[in-house]
Amino acid sequence: MDLLEQIYLAGVIGAGGAGFPTHHKLTRPVQWLIANGAECEPLVASGRYNMRHSADQIVAGLEAVRQAVGRPRCVIATKAKYGSETEALRSAISQAGVPAEIRPLEDFYPVGDEHVLVYEITGLTVPPGGLPLDLGVVVLNVTTLMNIHQATMSQPVTRHLATVTGSVAAPCLVDAPVGATGDDLIRAAGGATVSAWAAIQGGPMMGRVHSAAAIKQVDFGKADSALIVLPASHRLVGFYDQPYEAQLADAKTACIQCARCTDLCPRFLIGQRIRPHRVVRAVNRGGDSADLVDALACGQCGLCELFACPQGVAPRQISRQVKQQLRAAGRSLTDVRVRSAQTTDRQNRRVWQSQLIERLDLADYPTALDKVVRLDPDQVIIRLSQGVGSAARPEVKSGDQVKVGDLIGWVDQSEAGALVHASIDGRVSQVTPAVVKLESG
Numbered sequence: 360m361d362l363l364e365q366i367y368l369a370g371v372i373g374a375g376g377a378g379f380p381t382h383h384k385l386t387r388p389v390q391w392l393i394a395n396g397a398e399c400e401p402l403v404a405s406g407r408y409n410m411r412h413s414a415d416q417i418v419a420g421l422e423a424v425r426q427a428v429g430r431p432r433c434v435i436a437t438k439a440k441y442g443s444e445t446e447a448l449r450s451a452i453s454q455a456g457v458p459a460e461i462r463p464l465e466d467f468y469p470v471g472d473e474h475v476l477v478y479e480i481t482g483l484t485v486p487p488g489g490l491p492l493d494l495g496v497v498v499l500n501v502t503t504l505m506n507i508h509q510a511t512m513s514q515p516v517t518r519h520l521a522t523v524t525g526s527v528a529a530p531c532l533v534d535a536p537v538g539a540t541g542d543d544l545i546r547a548a549g550g551a552t553v554s555a556w557a558a559i560q561g562g563p564m565m566g567r568v569h570s571a572a573a574i575k576q577v578d579f580g581k582a583d584s585a586l587i588v589l590p591a592s593h594r595l596v597g598f599y600d601q602p603y604e605a606q607l608a609d610a611k612t613a614c615i616q617c618a619r620c621t622d623l624c625p626r627f628l629i630g631q632r633i634r635p636h637r638v639v640r641a642v643n644r645g646g647d648s649a650d651l652v653d654a655l656a657c658g659q660c661g662l663c664e665l666f667a668c669p670q671g672v673a674p675r676q677i678s679r680q681v682k683q684q685l686r687a688a689g690r691s692l693t694d695v696r697v698r699s700a701q702t703t704d705r706q707n708r709r710v711w712q713s714q715l716i717e718r719l720d721l722a723d724y725p726t727a728l729d730k731v732v733r734l735d736p737d738q739v740i741i742r743l744s745q746g747v748g749s750a751a752r753p754e755v756k757s758g759d760q761v762k763v764g765d766l767i768g769w770v771d772q773s774e775a776g777a778l779v780h781a782s783i784d785g786r787v788s789q790v791t792p793a794v795v796k797l798e799s800g
């Protein structure tokens with residue numbers, strides 16, 4: 360069986376972002392293979408833990424992929440401040456004799472964004488709306504590489520490591536089965552320490568806010584690496600809770616066209632054609648405009664609205680809406696040329712992680728986490744679509760008994776989706792086209 364088939368059968372998807380099915384990334388020879396260990400969301404530390412404690416598996420996964428995609432140049436991107444992680448990786452590389460170099464990067468946001476990372480490592484700009492693969496580059500998160508190594512031993516992805524922090528009694532990393540709920544994760548971290556709270560599924564910059572009541576039923580999947588509990592009065596909760604209509608109204612009255620959002624936009628700074636201030640202006644004016652189409656190149660990093668804008672305007676949310684409308688209308692980027700990033704004074708426009716944490720009012724919460732709590736809940740809700748692509752089709756029915764690792768959702772290898780497996784032993788209690796619920800016993 361070849362590596363692609365092993366990865367497909369294990370249901371591996373990108374562990375650090377949108378959950379792209381990994382076997383679809385490795386279909387042709389490339390010139391660069393980059394392991395992404397430059398986790399950049401504030402407070403999130405799951406990848407760091409895996410680099411410290413499972414470096415040998417990460418390097419084994421990297422070598423398996425390197426052999427499968429034409430033996431390209433191999434780089435593991437970490438951060439200069441990751442001393443013990445880099446040491447563990449160095450030792451694993453040397454023991455395995457793998458020709459990989461480690462590139463420690465500076466601690467700015469969003470250094471772990473695929474497009475920014477490709478620019479940092481190769482000096483190449485991914486075309487707006489394109490993929491690193493268009494340049495002969497494959498980027499894989501370090502946790503994904505670990506999962507690839509386990510796939511070579513026929514172990515499907517049934518668990519994940521999630522950072523649970525913020526206003527909780529015992530911030531920690533939770534080793535959870537796929538499909539554990541937000542409620543389970545928060546309880547594993549000792550429960551919330553404030554009476555009125557909300558929770559972010561994912562990192563503070565790119566995650567989704569849920570109310571305390573809603574998070575109880577939110578399932579956490581293979582690509583979910585964090586849950587952050589914040590007081591309901593926290594500025595991030597207030598910002599994310601604002602309805603889109605209110606954000607549009609704010610943009611009309613408050614945007615002063617200072618262009619600071621564009622000055623700091625990481626995609627603009629690597630030479631892509633995205634100018635959020637112009638997107639906001641075009642939306643404010645109404646009608647069609649070439650500037651609107653540029654929103655398709657937005658990477659949704661959130662820097663423009665959560666750090667750059669002095670007026671509380673939300674260029675990212677506006678770009679997201681514009682993107683949805685353009686895609687629904689079948690529009691695509693007409694100009695995918697890139698500029699020279701040298702013209703943007705990029706070095707002086709980086710936003711350091713420490714600045715971001717201060718600005719987001721997150722300085723009181725811990726970031727360096729080394730305590731792991733294993734979670735084994737009585738029930739899980741497993742989504743049949745764990746990331747981008749088609750949902751898997753249920754392979755079980757109510758009343759079936761399953762064991763950890765049994766296949767419960769199927770897609771063909773050629774489809775843009777990933778297989779789904781049982782994450783606990785037990786009985787299938789509910790099956791819908793979207794989820795399979797399992798109860799232990």
Ligand code: SF4
Binds near residue numbers: 669672
């Ligand atoms: S930073 Fe804010 S105020 Fe300035 S142009 Fe962008 S959206 Fe408008």
Ligand code: SF4
Binds near residue numbers: 660
């Ligand atoms: S969210 Fe804002 S800063 Fe980030 S890529 Fe999009 S426009 Fe640029």
